[in-house]
Amino acid sequence: MLEKLTQHPQDKILMLMGMYAADPRADKVDLGVGVYRNAEGVTPVMRAIKAAEHRLWQEQTTKAYTGLAGDPAYGDAMRGLVLGDAVDAARVAAAATPGGTGAVRQAFEMIRMENPDATVWVSDPTWPNHISILNHLGMTMRQYRYFDDETRAVDFPAMMADLADVKSGDVVLLHGCCHNPTGANLNLTEWQAVADHLNAAGATPMIDIAYQGFGDGVEQDAAGTRLIASQCPETLIAASCSKNFGIYRERTGLLMGVAPSADLRASVQGTFNHLNRQNYSFPPDHGARLVTMILTDDALRADWQAELEEMRLGMLQLRQDLAAELQRLTGSDRFGFVAQHRGMFSRLGANPDQVQAMREKHGIYMVGDSRLNIAGLNAQTVPILARAIADAGV
Ligand code: LMR
Numbered sequence: 001m002l003e004k005l006t007q008h009p010q011d012k013i014l015m016l017m018g019m020y021a022a023d024p025r026a027d028k029v030d031l032g033v034g035v036y037r038n039a040e041g042v043t044p045v046m047r048a049i050k051a052a053e054h055r056l057w058q059e060q061t062t063k064a065y066t067g068l069a070g071d072p073a074y075g076d077a078m079r080g081l082v083l084g085d086a087v088d089a090a091r092v093a094a095a096a097t098p099g100g101t102g103a104v105r106q107a108f109e110m111i112r113m114e115n116p117d118a119t120v121w122v123s124d125p126t127w128p129n130h131i132s133i134l135n136h137l138g139m140t141m142r143q144y145r146y147f148d149d150e151t152r153a154v155d156f157p158a159m160m161a162d163l164a165d166v167k168s169g170d171v172v173l174l175h176g177c178c179h180n181p182t183g184a185n186l187n188l189t190e191w192q193a194v195a196d197h198l199n200a201a202g203a204t205p206m207i208d209i210a211y212q213g214f215g216d217g218v219e220q221d222a223a224g225t226r227l228i229a230s231q232c233p234e235t236l237i238a239a240s241c242s243k244n245f246g247i248y249r250e251r252t253g254l255l256m257g258v259a260p261s262a263d264l265r266a267s268v269q270g271t272f273n274h275l276n277r278q279n280y281s282f283p284p285d286h287g288a289r290l291v292t293m294i295l296t297d298d299a300l301r302a303d304w305q306a307e308l309e310e311m312r313l314g315m316l317q318l319r320q321d322l323a324a325e326l327q328r329l330t331g332s333d334r335f336g337f338v339a340q341h342r343g344m345f346s347r348l349g350a351n352p353d354q355v356q357a358m359r360e361k362h363g364i365y366m367v368g369d370s371r372l373n374i375a376g377l378n379a380q381t382v383p384i385l386a387r388a389i390a391d392a393g394v
Contacts, residue, residue, distance in 0.1 A: 011128060011129065012128060013033050013034075013128065014033075016365055017032060017033050019359075019365065020032060025363045027363055027384075028364075029364045029376065029381050029384065030365050030373075030376050031364060031365055031372040031376040031377065031385070032365045032373060032376070034344050034373055035248060035373070035375075036214075036243060036344065037375050037376055039314070040378075041378070043246065043248070044246065045246060046245060046246045046304060046307050047303055047304075047307055048300045048301070048303045048304035048307065049245060049246065049247060049290055049294070051303070052289075052293040052300060053290060055293065056290065063285075065282045066285055067282075068095070068273040068277055068281070068282060068283075069094065069095035069096060069269065069272055069273050069276065069283075070096025070282075070283045070288050071285065071288060071289065071292065072094075073292050073296070074096055074254070074289070074292045075094030075095070075096070075254065075256075076089070076094075077291065077292045077295035077296055078241075078254045078256075078295070079092050079094055080295070081222075081239075081295060082209060082212065082222055082225060082237060082239050082254075082256070083225070083237075083256070083258075084226055086226035086227075086229050086230040087226075087229050087230055087258050088262065090262035090265060091258050091259050091260075091261065091262050091264075091265055092256055092257070092258050092265065093259060093265050093266075093268035093272055094254055094256045094257075094269075094272070095254070095255045095269075095273065095275075095276055095283070096252075096253070096254055096283040096284070097238075097253040098251040098253065098280065098284055099240060099242055100208065100209075100238050100239060100240025100241075100242060101129060101240075101253070102251065102280075102283070103237075103238035103240070103253040103254060104129075104130065104208060104238045105133055105279075106255050106272065106275045106276070106279070107206055107236045107255055108120065108133055108137055108139060109137065109275055109279075110236075110257075110275060111139070111204075111236075112137055112138075112139055113271075113275075114271075115169050118139075118169050118170055118171055119140045119141065119142050119166075119170045120134055120140070120142075120171045120172075120173060120206075121143070121162075121166060121170060121171065121172040121173060122134070122141060122142075122143055122144075122173045123143065123146035123147075123159075123173070123175070123179070124143035124145055125146070125147065125181055125182065126143075126173070126175075126180070126181075127175075127180045127208070130173060130208070142165075143162075144158075144162035144172075145158035145161075146158075146179075146182070146184075147182045147184055147347065149349055151337070152182070152184065152337035152347065153184050153337065153340070154184045154186060154190070156186070156190050160193065160194075163194070163198075163201075166197075166198070166201045167201070167203070168201060168203065169203070169204075170201070170203045170204070171203065171204045171205075171206050171236070172194075172198060172203055172204070172206065173206045173207075174186075174194065174205060174206070174207050174208070174228070175209070175210075176208065176209030176212065176221065176224060176225040176237075177209060177211055177215045177216075177221035177222070177224065177225075177342070178210075178211035178214050178221065178342055178343020178344060178345070179343070179345075180211070180343070180344075180345055180371075181345050181347050181367065181369060181371035182345065182346070182347040182371075183341030183342060183343055183344075183345045183346040183374075184337075184340075184341055184347075185215065185224075185341075186224060188223060188227065191224040191227045192227060192231075194228070195228050195231045195232055196231075198228075198232060199231065199232055199233070204234055204235070205228045205232050205235050206235070206236040206237070207224075207225045207228060207229075207235065207237045207238070209221075209225055209238070209240070210238075210239070210240040210242065210243060211240075211243050211244070211343045212239070212244050213244040213305075214311070214312055214342075214343045214344055215342035215343045216342060217309070217312070218244075218305060225237060229258045233260040234257070234258060234259060234260050235256075235257075235258040236255070236256070236257055236258075237254075237255070237256040237257075237258070238253065238255055239253060239255075239256065240252070241253065241287060241288075241291050244308055245287070245290070245291055245294070245304070247287045247290065250284065250286055250290075251284050251287065252284065252287030252291060254288075257269075257271075257272065311375075314375075315343075315344065315375055318374050318375075318377045318378075318382060319338050319341065319346070320339050321379070321382045322335075322338050322339075322374075322382050322385065322386060323335055323337075323339040325383055325386035326386050326389060326390070328386075329386050329387065329390045330390055335389075344373055344374055344375050345371050345372065345373060345374065346371070346372055346374060347369065347370055347371050348370040348372055349394065350370035350392060351370075352368055354370070354394055355367075355368055355369075355370050357391075357392045358391075358392050361391070362384065362385075362387075362388035364384070364388050370394075372385075
């Protein structure tokens with residue numbers, strides 16, 4: 001059997017990580033994988049995480065299993081972070097998962113199990129792994145237009161025109177904030193129009209929120225998710241703590257299902273527990289426990305939020321600096337979108353040849369679709385990138 005295995009296409013983001021690591025140039029610039037880095041190029045362990053780890057080491061007396069959905073306190077704390085008081089807590093089922101990807105995978109599996117005829121709609125473009133997992137599960141997928149290549153903003157009329165084909169029972173996947181890979185996001189009027197449309201069509205919204213706190217702020221970034229959850233009868237939500245708590249390798253995510261009523265919550269919870277048991281049994285606990293400690297302790301929470309805010313404002317500053325430098329070099333304000341986008345990513349709009357030229361001539365690594373990780377920049381590399389973009393004729 002093993003000699004007959006076929007090779008699977010490599011994920012383009014992970015492939016780029018390998019290419020970057022193999023490049024011997026000292027002045028190479030990594031704008032690939034979505035990992036936050038500070039001005040020194042370091043992905044720090046956040047202060048509140050360190051403090052919580054220290055406390056956990058002192059206080060934890062057992063590592064026996066928690067529950068199949070993880071510690072309910074984690075689900076409660078994360079529900080508060082993502083949903084605030086937008087929905088009655090009694091309607092919300094929650095399960096800890098290995099990272100946000102684990103939550104996405106479990107949600108897709110649940111959709112396939114409950115409604116094998118459902119089409120899952122994803123934005124064009126979306127995080128490539130959404131499509132990869134849907135294909136892996138043999139699910140029907142369609143893409144809706146999302147990004148205007150000219151303006152580099154959301155093409156909302158095109159998005160709604162495509163979503164006109166959504167059928168009852170379909171699932172529409174939306175990015176809660178900080179759209180990956182484009183950086184272009186819906187405003188609240190547009191979120192409202194999407195909610196109205198999905199309700200009229202009888203479709204279920206699914207929200208992937210992996211960058212809460214990286215865009216306009218912790219509360220503001222959850223506004224679209226809260227609007228949908230409060231207005232649609234049911235909503236699936238995949239949340240990640242990788243980025244906003246900086247605990248990437250701890251694999252800390254949460255799947256939430258907002259049920260149509262409190263009575264129906266138990267069956268959603270039962271399905272989540274069942275899926276966890278089938279796929280990996282008990283979910284990882286370490287990261288989830290740290291997050292719970294931080295969110296339920298006023299001092300730790302305040303420090304976490306202050307550091308997250310510093311990270312967010314740093315990325316915003318880099319966006320403004322890059323847009324200003326590009327304006328200076330090209331004499332045009334066509335790169336103003338860089339300052340308008342939010343989150344870690346911007347899609348630059350360079351073609352594959354230009355992306356390759358920037359990599360080969362300048363050692364700048366961005367994903368082939370010209371997604372760049374703003375957090376990979378610093379004051380020294382902003383002018384280098386701007387020069388490379390201008391040189392490549394983007
Ligand atoms: C990204 O989009 O770069 C991140 O979400 C990391 C990943 O797993 O792809």
